[in-house]
Amino acid sequence: MIRDKFPKSSIHLLILPRTGRTRLHPFVAFQDGDLLASTRAEAIKVKGMVAEELRRMFGRESVTEGVRRAAIEHGIDDGGVVPEGRDWEAEVMVGVHAGPSMSHLHVHVLSRDRISPCMKHGKHYNSFNTEFFVGLEELPLKEEDVRWRKDRGGGLREDLECWRCGRGFENRFAKLKSHLDEEFEEWKKD
Amino acid sequence: MIRDKFPKSSIHLLILPRTGRTRLHPFVAFQDGDLLASTRAEAIKVKGMVAEELRRMFGRESVTEGVRRAAIEHGIDDGGVVPEGRDWEAEVMVGVHAGPSMSHLHVHVLSRDRISPCMKHGKHYNSFNTEFFVGLEELPLKEEDVRWRKDRGGGLREDLECWRCGRGFENRFAKLKSHLDEEFEEWKKD
DNA sequence: TATTCCGATAGTGAC
DNA sequence: GTCACTATCGGAATGAG
Numbered sequence: 001m002i003r004d005k006f007p008k009s010s011i012h013l014l015i016l017p018r019t020g021r022t023r024l025h026p027f028v029a030f031q032d033g034d035l036l037a038s039t040r041a042e043a044i045k046v047k048g049m050v051a052e053e054l055r056r057m058f059g060r061e062s063v064t065e066g067v068r069r070a071a072i073e074h075g076i077d078d079g080g081v082v083p084e085g086r087d088w089e090a091e092v093m094v095g096v097h098a099g100p101s102m103s104h105l106h107v108h109v110l111s112r113d114r115i116s117p118c119m120k121h122g123k124h125y126n127s128f129n130t131e132f133f134v135g136l137e138e139l140p141l142k143e144e145d146v147r148w149r150k151d152r153g154g155g156l157r158e159d160l161e162c163w164r165c166g167r168g169f170e171n172r173f174a175k176l177k178s179h180l181d182e183e184f185e186e187w188k189k190d
Numbered sequence: 191m192i193r194d195k196f197p198k199s200s201i202h203l204l205i206l207p208r209t210g211r212t213r214l215h216p217f218v219a220f221q222d223g224d225l226l227a228s229t230r231a232e233a234i235k236v237k238g239m240v241a242e243e244l245r246r247m248f249g250r251e252s253v254t255e256g257v258r259r260a261a262i263e264h265g266i267d268d269g270g271v272v273p274e275g276r277d278w279e280a281e282v283m284v285g286v287h288a289g290p291s292m293s294h295l296h297v298h299v300l301s302r303d304r305i306s307p308c309m310k311h312g313k314h315y316n317s318f319n320t321e322f323f324v325g326l327e328e329l330p331l332k333e334e335d336v337r338w339r340k341d342r343g344g345g346l347r348e349d350l351e352c353w354r355c356g357r358g359f360e361n362r363f364a365k366l367k368s369h370l371d372e373e374f375e376e377w378k379k380d
Numbered sequence: 381t382a383t384t385c386c387g388a389t390a391g392t393g394a395c
Numbered sequence: 396g397t398c399a400c401t402a403t404c405g406g407a408a409t410g411a412g
Contacts, residue, residue, distance in 0.1 A: 099381040127381060153381040174402060291397045313396055322396070343396040364387060389404070
């Protein structure tokens with residue numbers, strides 16, 4: 001597991017599965033059930049780490065975390081049940097690109113926020129927010145799945161759409177970018 | 191006569207004819223024979239001024255001027271004939287645009303060099319180096335002249351071509367620009 | 381669908 | 396094709412082992 005050198009979210013890691021066949025397309029490589037199983041096991045761990053890191057980074061601003069923290073700090077007795085706090089794992093994505101450029105097989109593990117100075121154009125954004133991004137849990141792809149044919153990157157030119165509120169931005173990346181800054185502030189408060 | 195606020199050559203003046211009908215397209219305005227005649231008279235004067243200014247600015251670098259200057263300074267007697275020196279008027283263009291943007295009727299008077307920090311893109315260049323530029327001496331246009339229909343600026347997208355050596359630059363304005371710098375040095379030596 | 385640099389292209393708003 | 400500003404789009408070079 002390494003940090004992505006050009007992160008596209010506030011947390012963005014890569015899992016590099018230990019296998020001799022790292023140059024295969026991920027859809028193909030993960031047809032190997034053993035590799036898929038071991039990578040999923042690793043992904044569960046990494047996802048947990050990322051969730052904890054998100055809690056550490058943003059928990060103080062989260063309303064849901066605040067309820068939990070208040071229960072702990074003030075010893076509020078609600079039948080002995082301490083609220084769960086925010087489900088940070090739900091904010092973490094794990095998956096591969098339909099047309100990865102790097103030669104080495106890799107799985108992305110990243111938060112949903114898309115806040116990073118390296119998120120510089122629409123293709124960056126769409127590569128994690130369209131069908132170009134395929135969750136590890138969706139592999140292996142069925143033979144007839146259309147995403148086998150997405151490796152030419154056509155979908156990366158789709159209109160931009162905010163992952164949180166669904167608002168459309170056509171091709172106006174700069175506008176999306178500043179909108180994401182606003183959404184980020186709200187997202188942290190969830 | 192005023193200086194063009196955004197000159198596209200090392201000398202670039204505008205003649206603003208005194209007429210009540212300054213909002214007409216120049217092709218139409220100069221169908222008025224009197225206006226055309228008086229503007230041509232003015233243009234002859236301005237062209238002469240520009241030529242003298244070019245001589246002052248660049249004459250010292252001109253080989254042709256050098257021959258004349260040598261004859262004068264050294265009193266070389268060539269049958270009493272002093273060489274003419276360079277024909278700077280031949281380096282001055284006088285004309286209008288087929289699709290002018292300014293509302294006020296104006297005639298451009300400028301040197302051929304196209305050397306100016308205000309010459310910033312291909313349309314600037316082509317507006318003086320394609321059929322989009324119509325010499326004052328070509329007016330009035332005959333009824334069937336195709337340039338009546340050039341006022342939509344289509345020709346401004348033509349491939350760029352060096353006015354001096356004819357070399358083509360497709361749409362690579364930056365390349366043309368640095369080439370013009372080189373041509374400028376040679377042109378001054380003529 | 382690696383980044384980065386440069387430059388061409390496109391829309392806007394102002395004057 | 397007025398300018399100036401911003402941003403989008405497009406090609407070319409890049410470089411580790």
